[in-house]
Amino acid sequence: MGMGRGYAKKEINAELNLTAFIDMLSMCICFLLATAVWMQIGSMEVKQSHGTQGDAGGANKVEMEVQFLNAQDIKVSFRKSGRVIQSVRLKADSNVLLAEQLGTGLEGMLRKVVKVPKDFKDPLGSQVSAARFVPNRNVSYGEMISVMDVLRKNNIVNLGVVPVEG
Amino acid sequence: MAGVSTPSGGSGGGGSGPSLGPGSFHRHLVSRKGGKGRSFSKALAPTLLLTPMVDMFSMLVIFLLQAFSSSPELMVVTKGLMLPAAGSGTEIIDAPLLSISQEGVFLDQVKVGGTDQVLANPTQLLSRLEKLTKNWAKTHADHEFKGEINVQADKNLPSTTVAKLMGYLPSQHYGSIQLTVVAGGAGTPIAERTPVAE
Numbered sequence: 001m002g003m004g005r006g007y008a009k010k011e012i013n014a015e016l017n018l019t020a021f022i023d024m025l026s027m028c029i030c031f032l033l034a035t036a037v038w039m040q041i042g043s044m045e046v047k048q049s050h051g052t053q054g055d056a057g058g059a060n061k062v063e064m065e066v067q068f069l070n071a072q073d074i075k076v077s078f079r080k081s082g083r084v085i086q087s088v089r090l091k092a093d094s095n096v097l098l099a100e101q102l103g104t105g106l107e108g109m110l111r112k113v114v115k116v117p118k119d120f121k122d123p124l125g126s127q128v129s130a131a132r133f134v135p136n137r138n139v140s141y142g143e144m145i146s147v148m149d150v151l152r153k154n155n156i157v158n159l160g161v162v163p164v165e166g
Numbered sequence: 167m168a169g170v171s172t173p174s175g176g177s178g179g180g181g182s183g184p185s186l187g188p189g190s191f192h193r194h195l196v197s198r199k200g201g202k203g204r205s206f207s208k209a210l211a212p213t214l215l216l217t218p219m220v221d222m223f224s225m226l227v228i229f230l231l232q233a234f235s236s237s238p239e240l241m242v243v244t245k246g247l248m249l250p251a252a253g254s255g256t257e258i259i260d261a262p263l264l265s266i267s268q269e270g271v272f273l274d275q276v277k278v279g280g281t282d283q284v285l286a287n288p289t290q291l292l293s294r295l296e297k298l299t300k301n302w303a304k305t306h307a308d309h310e311f312k313g314e315i316n317v318q319a320d321k322n323l324p325s326t327t328v329a330k331l332m333g334y335l336p337s338q339h340y341g342s343i344q345l346t347v348v349a350g351g352a353g354t355p356i357a358e359r360t361p362v363a364e
Contacts (some may be wrong), residue, residue, distance in 0.1 A: 011249055018220070022216075022219070022220060024224065025224065025226075026223065026226055028227045029223065029226050029227060032227070032231065033230070036230070036234060037234075041241055041249070041255075041347070041349070042252070042255020042257065042258060042346075042347050042348075042349050043255055043256055043257070043316065043343055043345060043346055043347065044252055044255055044256070044344070044347055045256070045343070045345075046332070046343045046344075047340060047341060048332060048333065048335065048343060068325065098309045133329075135324075135325035135326045136326065137324045137325075137326045138324075139324070139325045140320065140321060140324060140325060141240065141250060141319050141320065141321055141322070141325045141327075142248075142250035142251075144328075145251075145252055145345065146249035146250070146251075146252070146346060148252070148345075148361070149253055149347075152252075153253065153335035161328075161329045161332055161333075162329065163329045163330045163333025163334075164326055164329060164330070165226040
């Protein structure tokens with residue numbers, strides 16, 4: 001360049017065809033928004049109590065049984081070494097209220113049945129080895145899930161469903 | 167889109183004479199005066215700032231692509247099936263899918279039979295599950311079979327129906343059942359509850 005040779009005057013800045021570019025971006029946004037899955041799907045693990053080791057637990061831990069009498073009425077029993085140590089019946093006007101009642105009362109129920117040292121900091125639900133659900137034909141699957149959800153939120157994760165005859 | 171001119175597009179319309187360059191029309195609209203010496207307080211044509219618009223579009227596209235590419239495994243929800251809501255759901259896993267709806271029982275989107283029919287005689291369901299297990303063992307020779315299965319059931323079905331169908335699964339070594347739920351949480355009303363059949 002500096003040797004006397006002329007150089008072609010080329011544009012340094014490349015030109016971008018904005019119209020086509022904006023069209024493409026708009027189409028991309030429309031396509032992505034249209035194909036998006038807005039429903040967030042998750043899963044809840046259940047180990048069947050019949051035929052698997054789902055309800056096997058530690059010797060010092062308690063087992064829990066939730067029996068549905070109807071959608072607004074459940075019987076919660078705690079067992080240790082096969083013996084029922086506490087049984088509570090919960091009733092509410094609706095299934096939603098029942099789930100809320102169980103959620104608020106579960107900590108108190110566990111405090112009565114689980115013996116832990118004073119410096120125990122883990123959630124008491126971790127001391128429940130398994131929770132078994134006894135469904136009822138008058139209770140819908142959605143209502144059973146809402147009660148299961150309460151237990152899982154209280155760190156009771158080993159859940160099982162008894163396959164009773166409908 | 168095609169008629170949009172850049173606000174800085176005047177560079178192409180320079181010159182001494184009345185040329186009709188790319189930015190001349192835009193300049194004409196922006197600097198237009200009123201008829202009786204009054205000047206318009208505002209330009210007639212609103213200027214569209216292309217640079218931030220293209221920036222915003224690009225950011226949107228990148229965000230949407232990233233959000234969807236990082237989402238977990240997608241699952242097909244059987245038509246007409248209403249999933250229950252739960253707040254403690256975890257990520258779904260890649261496993262066979264058993265759908266239980268009012269219309270029937272489906273295994274990996276293939277109909278096994280009507281719900282009552284499968285409940286009365288689960289032979290076909292069990293044979294299909296056995297076939298699935300054998301196929302899995304063939305294709306995953308180096309992996310241990312975990313016995314995981316996704317179960318999606320209609321929230322209005324009787325809980326005993328779902329429980330009884332779930333009870334058949336351990337016989338085919340499917341002991342870890344993943345119940346599919348919609349992220350919602352406790353307190354979400356179970357809407358449109360239909361009376362459960364006696």
